[in-house]
Amino acid sequence: xxxxxxxxxxxxxxxxxxxxxxxxxxxxxxxxxxxxxxxxxxxxxxxxxxxxxxxxxxxxxxxxxxxxxxxxxxxxxxxxxxxxxxxxxxxxxxxxxxxxxxxxxxxxxxxxxxxxxxxxxxxxxxxxxxxxxxxxxxxxxxxxxxxxxxxxxxxxxxxxxxxxxxxxxxxxxxxxxxxxxxxxxxxxxxxxxxxxxxxxxxxxxxxxxxxxxxxxxxxxxxxxxxxxxxxxxxxxxxxxxxxxxxxxxxxxxxxxxxxxxxxxxxxxxxxxxxxxxxxxxxxxxxxxxxxxxxxxxxxxxxxxxxxxxxxxxxxxxxxxxxxxxxxxxxxxxxxxxxxxxxxxxxxxxxxxxxxxxxxxxxxxxxxxxxxxxxxxxxxxxxxxxxxxxxxxxxxxxxxxxxxxxxxxxxxxxxxxxxxxxxxxxxxxxxxxxxxxxxxxxxxxxxxxxxxxxxxxxxxxxxxxxxxxxxxxxxxxxxxxxxxxxxxxxxxxxxxxxxxxxxxxxxxxxxxxxxxxxxxxxxxxxxxxxxxxxxxxxxxxxxxxxxxxxxxxxxxxxxxxxxxxxxxxxxxxxxxxxxxxxxxxxxxxxxxxxxxxxxxxxxxxxxxxxxxxxxxxxxxxxxxxxxxxxxxxxx
RNA sequence: GGGCCCGUAGCCUAGUAUGGAUAAGGCGUCGGCUUUCUAAGCCGAAGACCGUGGGUUCAAAUCCCUCCGGGCCCGCCA
Numbered sequence: 001x002x003x004x005x006x007x008x009x010x011x012x013x014x015x016x017x018x019x020x021x022x023x024x025x026x027x028x029x030x031x032x033x034x035x036x037x038x039x040x041x042x043x044x045x046x047x048x049x050x051x052x053x054x055x056x057x058x059x060x061x062x063x064x065x066x067x068x069x070x071x072x073x074x075x076x077x078x079x080x081x082x083x084x085x086x087x088x089x090x091x092x093x094x095x096x097x098x099x100x101x102x103x104x105x106x107x108x109x110x111x112x113x114x115x116x117x118x119x120x121x122x123x124x125x126x127x128x129x130x131x132x133x134x135x136x137x138x139x140x141x142x143x144x145x146x147x148x149x150x151x152x153x154x155x156x157x158x159x160x161x162x163x164x165x166x167x168x169x170x171x172x173x174x175x176x177x178x179x180x181x182x183x184x185x186x187x188x189x190x191x192x193x194x195x196x197x198x199x200x201x202x203x204x205x206x207x208x209x210x211x212x213x214x215x216x217x218x219x220x221x222x223x224x225x226x227x228x229x230x231x232x233x234x235x236x237x238x239x240x241x242x243x244x245x246x247x248x249x250x251x252x253x254x255x256x257x258x259x260x261x262x263x264x265x266x267x268x269x270x271x272x273x274x275x276x277x278x279x280x281x282x283x284x285x286x287x288x289x290x291x292x293x294x295x296x297x298x299x300x301x302x303x304x305x306x307x308x309x310x311x312x313x314x315x316x317x318x319x320x321x322x323x324x325x326x327x328x329x330x331x332x333x334x335x336x337x338x339x340x341x342x343x344x345x346x347x348x349x350x351x352x353x354x355x356x357x358x359x360x361x362x363x364x365x366x367x368x369x370x371x372x373x374x375x376x377x378x379x380x381x382x383x384x385x386x387x388x389x390x391x392x393x394x395x396x397x398x399x400x401x402x403x404x405x406x407x408x409x410x411x412x413x414x415x416x417x418x419x420x421x422x423x424x425x426x427x428x429x430x431x432x433x434x435x436x437x438x439x440x441x442x443x444x445x446x447x448x449x450x451x452x453x454x455x456x457x458x459x460x461x462x463x464x465x466x467x468x469x470x471x472x473x474x475x476x477x478x479x480x481x482x483x484x485x486x487x488x489x490x491x492x493x494x495x496x497x498x499x500x501x502x503x504x505x506x507x508x509x510x511x512x513x514x515x516x517x518x519x520x521x522x523x524x525x526x527x528x529x530x531x532x533x534x535x536x537x538x539x540x541x542x543x544x545x546x547x548x549x550x551x552x553x554x555x556x557x558x559x560x561x562x563x564x565x566x567x568x569x570x571x572x573x574x575x576x577x578x579x580x581x582x583x584x585x586x587x588x589x590x591x592x593x594x595x596x597x598x599x600x601x602x603x604x605x606x607x608x609x610x611x612x613x614x615x616x617x618x619x620x621x622x623x624x625x626x627x628x629x630x631x632x633x634x
Numbered sequence: 635g636g637g638c639c640c641g642u643a644g645c646c647u648a649g650u651a652u653g654g655a656u657a658a659g660g661c662g663u664c665g666g667c668u669u670u671c672u673a674a675g676c677c678g679a680a681g682a683c684c685g686u687g688g689g690u691u692c693a694a695a696u697c698c699c700u701c702c703g704g705g706c707c708c709g710c711c712a
């Protein structure tokens with residue numbers, strides 16, 4: 001039994017009894033009451049009914065509740081509410097089912113699981129290390145992927161590499177014209193690339209000659225089959241390798257890298273343009289601002305018509321393709337089976353053992369990877385891209401109705417840094433008074449993910465050593481790194497998607513309170529009890545031996561796992577699971593404080609060990625979905 | 635000009651979808667709890683006119699409108 005099943009049953013019961021009483025049929029509202037005294041579940045359905053029938057809700061509640069009989073719950077009418085308090089049968093059934101299902105316990109019953117899901121995340125420009133802003137994208141996307149996979153969907157994770165834009169070309173120019181080395185010395189490739197860009201960008205922008213050359217490079221990258229393109233690809237691949245290392249460090253893995261330059265070379269855009277043209281959505285102005293460009297017509301669309309210039313350029317007058325143009329082609333590929341596909345080759349074997357593939361129009365081979373034609377394609381982008389994503393989606397709906405439900409931009413707020421932190425990393429006093437400062441690679445106002453993780457690991461290491469003076473050095477190393485990962489992942493996941501994260505280094509270095517490390521710590525404490533317990537009688541749980549209410553509360557909380565998994569999928573809200581992990585840890589910590597186990601006499605000891613064991617099974621899986629490494633000691 | 639997001643204690647946040655029964659955590663401050671399973675924990679105290687004004691309702695942090703403050707987007711950039 002689980003919370004999810006139970007609320008469904010309660011809903012059905014309420015429906016049945018309202019029907020029997022002849023009331024108007026409304027979908028009964030069922031939710032958790034704000035305070036415990038009102039039970040585990042309560043319904044306000046009587047208030048809704050009374051709006052229609054004009055009868056006193058208190059009287060309705062009496063009538064309805066007297067007709068409800070449930071073997072797992074007491075029913076009570078109070079102040080017009082109908083409250084349900086789960087009994088010990090529920091407690092017993094929950095434990096039994098967890099013991100039967102193990103890690104599968106949190107998988108909700110969802111009707112159609114034969115769907116293919118694409119999740120595209122990270123999407124960093126291949127010219128710099130991954131910073132905290134991109135990491136929010138990576139962590140959100142990875143968690144969604146973990147949850148979809150857990151539930152049973154075929155889930156494919158893509159990483160879009162924007163290698164044909166202006167940023168990569170700056171770096172190539174630095175190497176070919178400005179005397180920068182192809183190989184960095186004593187520096188990671190992604191860091192080297194980021195540094196070059198910061199040093200060189202301004203110079204190029206202010207120099208007409210260089211700027212001209214830059215646009216030649218962009219064209220060459222898009223055309224391919226030349227030395228500059230080869231150099232750019234080589235360079236970008238090295239950077240991407242380093243970026244991937246950072247992703248792997250936080251537990252995120254991919255199935256395919258989609259290179260923007262390959263999208264251009266593949267000719268996919270022509271397919272899309274043909275479709276759009278047939279629908280009469282394209283035109284080429286003979287004069288005016290967009291002279292000789294291929295333009296997407298949006299001015300007749302309701303959501304765009306109030307804009308000054310709603311129409312969108314897809315192909316520039318010089319023949320190059322805009323970002324939105326490329327993205328429409330790519331998005332179309334994701335949700336359909338176009339006549340043109342990419343060429344592929346294996347890129348690298350990841351630490352999880354899985355091959356990461358890459359598109360490569362020059363060195364790859366035609367191959368059926370089955371990584372597109374998704375029923376749902378989720379693209380993680382920060383809110384600044386809301387508008388272009390709307391354009392992409394609208395363009396797709398011109399071609400296929402499927403786009404309406406199958407193409408789903410997933411928006412989240414950016415990560416900025418606090419004034420204090422900006423001062424700290426740049427040394428410039430003027431930032432201190434700012435509430436938020438936007439990250440900028442060019443201004444050196446960036447908190448890189450690797451640096452942050454290293455700092456966190458350092459703090460964790462000191463803490464860990466304090467507690468375990470004799471710990472092996474390599475173990476300490478891995479534990480402190482995993483604590484750092486937990487801290488960052490939880491921090492990113494618990495915050496509402498609409499909120500901007502104002503990142504403050506000092507605040508982020510905290511490992512207590514409402515944090516990822518506290519969740520790990522909770523697990524480690526629980527685990528150490530099981531380990532010390534040795535063999536014990538694993539017979540059934542005995543409800544009569546439950547002495548404290550918190551034992552029941554802990555079990556009830558455990559039983560909510562599948563409910564939150566389902567909600568997370570339904571609303572695409574990773575924070576639901578993060579909050580659940582916290583609530584579950586809270587309950588366990590209370591249990592831990594007031595229910596000694598190893599020192600109790602055998603009956604109670606066994607009973608509590610059974611509860612503990614169920615907690616560990618579920619909590620381990622919850623942490624896994626959040627990508628928080630589980631630690632048996634820390 | 636058009637569109638989107640945020641405003642809850644000194645600070646950071648949850649709660650807003652589906653209005654209801656005592657606004658929930660964390661940091662910080664103050665005070666407790668280790669002869670007992672890891673104190674990265676737990677308990678307690680102080681701290682909130684839920685940005686403003688109005689409206690809808692038996693009932694508003696939550697819905698509608700006004701205003702104020704902050705952020706973002708609307709390019710032949712990506």
